Amino acid sequence: MTSIRKRSWLAPDGTEKTAWLVDYRDQGGKRRAKSFARKKDAETWLTQAAWEVSKGVHTADSQSVTVKAAAKLWIDKAEGEGRERGTVQQYRQLADLHILPLIGGERLTRLTRPSVEAFRDELVKTRSKAMAGKAIRALSSILTEAQRRGLVAQNVAKEVRVIRSAREKGKVEIPAKAELKALIDHAPDDLKPMVMTAIFTGLRASELRGLRWADIDLKAAVVTVAQRADRFGEIGRPKSEAGHRTIPIPPALVAELRAWKLRCPKGEFGLAFPNSRGGVQQYSHMLRRKFFPLQIAAGVCDPVMEKGEPKLDANGRPVMEPRYGFHSLRHAAASAWIKQRIDLKRLKVWMGHSSIQITIDTYGHLMADASGDAALIAAAQADLLS
CATH class of the missing domain: 1.10.150 (DNA polymerase; domain 1)
Known part of the structure; x- marks a missing residue:
């Protein structure tokens, strides 16, 4: 039997207290009780609890976990x-x-x-x-x-959202053509193949660090992503099925990789871009010791500012900081493909995105083509009026 009744009692200081007590039985037939300060709250809760009991998913407070x-x-x-x-x-x-x-x-x-x-x-x-x-x-x-696990009847956080305006979302930073060329030209011999591969394939840093020579077919001019290295240097599968993909590579990269393969450090994993001992490169080391210094050497950098003025080193020269993160090379690849009018489905596959929506959200602003739009409109007019 289910009921809602008023309960009154005296507090230790003599003040009269009241509460509304819900008395009910759960789906197992066990008697339960729950109190509320207001009758309206008790009635609202009982309606929900009765539905949960009828579905066999109710969890009493005493059986719940934190x-x-x-x-x-x-x-x-x-x-x-x-x-x-x-x-x-x-x-x-x-x-x-x-x-x-x-x-x-x-x-x-x-x-x-x-x-x-x-x-x-x-x-x-x-x-x-x-x-x-x-x-x-x-x-x-x-x-x-x-x-x-049956510890709660519903997920009350499922529809809760934190809305971010377009202004608050980070913008995709794409290096200019001159900057990309400077990076390639200034890259040392042991870094140039990896930088070029990043620029021409759009692979993530984790995918490049886990790439094996067995995944590179220089004859067919394709690179296949079959594994990745996480931030701890552990080799594993791509994070999603979409991460498994094959990407064509241009002749210049084929030539660079062919030469690099002859002098690449050997290791048990057969990695294409290993550390000097043939093992997995640590991501932080790759950034701090290689990619960031490369940008400064190539002039792809900006002065560090302090109180509106450039910060100077001990020799009175401006202290410079790199302009881009490694992920920007991935964006450069996507930008170049879009300029070549790649179709959206192929772009999604080559980038390893799990959905078209992610591709559109990330690169949709690059797909505008005013001249192409004008040609489409002119063709539509000719068709309609013919």
């Missing part, structure tokens, strides 16, 4: 499934730094859409919108896993 416990289950599952160490580390950081300090002690059954919206608002106040969005998505994943 957000902290649910987050641990989520992270443990990722580790148990063999997710990459970097991915698990990111999950743990999102939980430890952005979720648990604010709502870690809350029981899952007491989370509501309004309470998650309040959590979102607090994140936006104290974190960047990008980080707030990641934390909300992580909470939603935590609740999805808890729901799968």
Whole structure:
């Protein structure tokens, strides 16, 4: 039997207290109770609880776990499934730094859409919108896993979003042709093949660091992505099925790779761009010791500013900083393909995107073609009036 009744009692200081008690039975027939300060809240909750009981998915407060416990289950599952160490580390950081300090002690059954919206608002106040969005998505994943285990009836974070305006989203930075040529011209012999491969194939840094000679067919002039190296230098499969792909390469790159293969350090993994001992290059080392100094040597850099003035070194010369991250070479490849009027489906495949939407969101602004639009309109007019 289900009922809502008013309960009154005296507090230790003699003040009269009241609450509305919901008395009900769960799907297992066990008697449960839950109290509310307002009758309206009790009635609203009972309606939802009755539906959950009828579907066999209700979880009583006393049987619920905290957000902290649910987050641990989520992270443990990722580790148990063999997710990459970097991915698990990111999950743990999102939980430890952005979720648990604010709502870690809350029981899952007491989370509501309004309470998650309040959590979102607090994140936006104290974190960047990008980080707030990641934390909300992580909470939603935590609740999805808890729901799968029967620890909560619904995912109240599923529809919560952190909206970022177009102005707040990072812009794609594409090096100019002269900058790309300067990078190639100034690259030392052990770095030039990797830089050229990045520019002409659009491979991610992790894919380049995990690329094997077995994945490069110089006769057919194609490169196949079959594995990657994570930030810890561990070799594994591409992060998604879309990451498996084959990309054609131009004659200049074929010639460069053919020469590089003869002097490339040998190692157990047969890597095309290994460290000096034939092992996996560490990403941070590649950036700090190779790619960033290359940009400064090639003049693809800007002065470091302090209080509106260029910062000077001990010799009175401006201190320079590199202009681009390594990912910009990937954008350069996409930009060059788009200028050659590559079709959208092929661009998606070559870039290794999991969906056309990601390709459009990233490079859609580069696909505008005023002259081409004019020709299409003129052709349409001729067809309509013929």
